[in-house]
Each structure stands twice: as C-alpha cells, then as structure tokens.
Amino acid sequence: MLVTRQKILRRFWYPTVPSGQLTDAPFPFRLLGTDIVLFRDGTGIASALIDRCCHRTARLSQGWLDAGNIVCPYHGWTYAGDGKCVRIPQRPNGNPGKNIGVEAFHCSERYGVVWVALEEPLAPIPDWPEESAPGYRRIDQFYEAWSCAGLRLMENSFDNAHIHFVHRNTFGDIDNPDPAEPTIEQLPFGFVARSDVAVLNNEQQKKNLRDDSAFTVRHMTAHWYMPFLRRLHIRYPSGLDHIIITAATPIDDGQSQIVQFCFRNDSEAEAPAAGIIAFDRRVTAEDRAVLEGTDFDVPLAIHSGVERHMPSDQPGLLMRRMLLDLFAAHGEVEQTRHTMRQP
Ligand code: FES
Ligand SMILES: [Fe+2]
Numbered sequence: 208m209l210v211t212r213q214k215i216l217r218r219f220w221y222p223t224v225p226s227g228q229l230t231d232a233p234f235p236f237r238l239l240g241t242d243i244v245l246f247r248d249g250t251g252i253a254s255a256l257i258d259r260c261c262h263r264t265a266r267l268s269q270g271w272l273d274a275g276n277i278v279c280p281y282h283g284w285t286y287a288g289d290g291k292c293v294r295i296p297q298r299p300n301g302n303p304g305k306n307i308g309v310e311a312f313h314c315s316e317r318y319g320v321v322w323v324a325l326e327e328p329l330a331p332i333p334d335w336p337e338e339s340a341p342g343y344r345r346i347d348q349f350y351e352a353w354s355c356a357g358l359r360l361m362e363n364s365f366d367n368a369h370i371h372f373v374h375r376n377t378f379g380d381i382d383n384p385d386p387a388e389p390t391i392e393q394l395p396f397g398f399v400a401r402s403d404v405a406v407l408n409n410e411q412q413k414k415n416l417r418d419d420s421a422f423t424v425r426h427m428t429a430h431w432y433m434p435f436l437r438r439l440h441i442r443y444p445s446g447l448d449h450i451i452i453t454a455a456t457p458i459d460d461g462q463s464q465i466v467q468f469c470f471r472n473d474s475e476a477e478a479p480a481a482g483i484i485a486f487d488r489r490v491t492a493e494d495r496a497v498l499e500g501t502d503f504d505v506p507l508a509i510h511s512g513v514e515r516h517m518p519s520d521q522p523g524l525l526m527r528r529m530l531l532d533l534f535a536a537h538g539e540v541e542q543t544r545h546t547m548r549q550p
C-alpha cells in the first residue's frame with residue numbers, strides 16, 4: 208500500500224504538531240504527501256492551509272503572521288485561517304476582491320496536539336476520558352519522524368510475538384517466546400484486542416511500577432483506530448494504568464511522524480515522568496530499529512506472496528483486510544509497487 212495514493216486515507220484525523228510548538232510562526236508539515244502550513248488565527252485557533260500561495264505558488268510557511276493571518280513571503284498576499292485571501296497589497300486599499308483563497312483543511316486541537324484531516328473525516332477524534340478524569344495525568348513523550356510505514360508500527364503494536372525478541376533487553380522474556388493469543392472485537396473503524404502477557408521487570412520499571420518483582424503481567428487492552436492510531440491500555444496487577452497513545456501520522460509513503468503520549472493514574476511524586484519516558488524511550492527505540500528496516504510498501508493482500516504469515520500475525524492481517532474492505536467500499540483498490548504473484 209502506498210498511502211499517498213489511497214485517497215480515502217485523506218478522510219481521517221491525524222495528529223500533526225504539538226500545541227506547544229504552534230506559537231507565533233507558521234509551521235510546515237507534510238501529510239500524506241500534501242504540504243500544509245499550520246498557524247494560529249487571530250483568536251488563537253489552530254488552522255491548516257495548503258502550503259502554496261494561489262498567486263505564484265510560493266510556500267506560505269516561509270512567510271509570517273500578521274494579526275492572525277498568514278502573509279505570503281513573495282508579494283504579501285495575506286490569508287485568514289479559513290483560507291480566504293484578506294489582503295492583496297498591490298490592489299487599491301489592499302482589497303482582494305471576491306473568490307480568492309487557498310484550500311483549508313479540517314483542524315482541531317485535542318490532547319495537546321493539533322489534528323488535521325485533509326477531507327471530511329469518516330470518524331471522530333477518539334474520546335479518551337483519562338484526559339480529564341480525576342487521578343490521571345498526561346505525559347507527552349515523543350514527537351519524531353520515523354522512516355517506516357504507519358501500518359508497520361500499528362501491526363507491531365498488536366504483535367505479541369515480537370515482544371520477546373525485539374524487547375529482549377527491556378521487558379521481553381526470550382526464554383518464553385510463546386505469543387499470548389488475543390481476543391479481538393471488531394469495530395466499525397478499528398478493533399480492540401485483549402491479552403495478558405507475562406514480562407520481565409527491569410530496574411527502571413521496578414521504580415516506574417513501584418514493584419520489585421522480577422516478573423509482572425501486563426493486562427493489555429489495545430485499540431486500533433484505522434488507519435494509524437493506537438491506544439494501548441496496560442493495567443498492572445497493582446491497579447496501575449499505563450495508557451499509551453501512539454500515532455504514526457503518514458508524512459508520505461516512506462515516513463511517519465510519531466506522536467506519543469501516555470496517561471497514568473499515579474503522581475509525579477510516585478513515579479517521575481522522566482523515568483517513565485526513559486523506559487518507553489528504550490522500548491520505542493527497539494521497535495524503531497527494526498521497523499525502519501522494513502519495506503514501507505506493506506502488501507495488504509494476504510496471498511500476495513510478498514510476505515509469509517504465522518498465527519500470531521492475526522491482528523495485522525485483520526488490519527490489512529479492513530483496509531482493503533474500506534478501499535472497496537469507496538471504489539478504490541490497493542496501490543502498490545509490488546507485482547502481485549498469483550497463488
Ligand atoms: S506568490 Fe504569494 S503573493 Fe505572489
Ligand atoms: Fe514493540
């Protein structure tokens with residue numbers, strides 16, 4: 208699947224820029240191969256426009272903000288957050304006339320990040336009650352580009368077989384590599400997978416979990432939100448919740464912007480955020496090292512012959528089938544550079 212060629216993927220929300228990084232300057236971002244520019248309008252509301260002036264195609268992100276409007280660096284044409292041109296300095300009184308403007312995209316700010324959908328979204332941004340629930344805190348963890356497909360990270364997150372190999376130096380138990388089998392409940396735009404996985408407790412985790420045992424059990428409820436968003440709720444035997452939200456926002460076919468934060472029902476005094484980030488940093492770096500070596504053109508067709516499978520691949524295979532069904536429902540077929548082999 209080449210994500211930039213699957214038009215229906217434009218109809219989902221993707222987290223793009225952390226709220227704190229969207230201040231008083233335009234912020235460029237590439238989403239599904241489309242260059243966009245984000246900025247705050249006069250009232251502080253985040254806006255997203257095509258990063259291309261309708262005069263001579265200059266990049267608006269190279270311009271500047273003026274009272275919440277974005278000024279093109281080439282001749283100063285000025286646009287509001289809804290894309291309308293509000294000033295053409297070379298015309299009398301700067302009056303732009305009617306019907307001049309650039310494309311504006313759906314834009315919304317939640318969970319400390321600015322979300323964008325390039326076309327009418329098929330599903331809402333998920334509601335995660337922990338954002339405002341008493342006793343929970345949000346810890347912002349990572350914001351970085353990885354050279355891999357979003358689907359690779361999604362299926363990795365639901366792949367109980369990789370834990371004991373990729374994470375053998377953090378929490379995997381390579382001597383007990385049997386993958387726990389999840390139960391899967393399919394939803395309209397995703398699914399929930401539940402499984403219990405026995406893992407090792409390293410020194411950092413003993414502090415983070417306030418549990419000195421050598422082993423612990425992760426009760427995992429993992430939610431896949433089509434196409435590249437995941438919520439992993441890990442409940443430990445003590446009742447501690449570690450809920451990781453990970454997005455692999457598609458930059459283009461070969462790159463994904465990783466946005467990760469977590470919710471915890473403990474306090475900074477009990478487990479400092481720095482220690483929690485340090486452990487999750489090590490774990491994600493282990494995943495990243497492997498995933499950046501994989502082919503970004505993930506074959507969706509199970510019998511393509513490009514990849515072989517095993518029983519624990521079930522969640523990833525379901526993702527592929529659901530994406531193919533989504534494409535079919537909207538008159539699309541998988542776009543890929545693989546030559547399909549006949550079974
Ligand atoms: S290219 Fe933007 S004002 Fe001319
Ligand atoms: Fe992993």
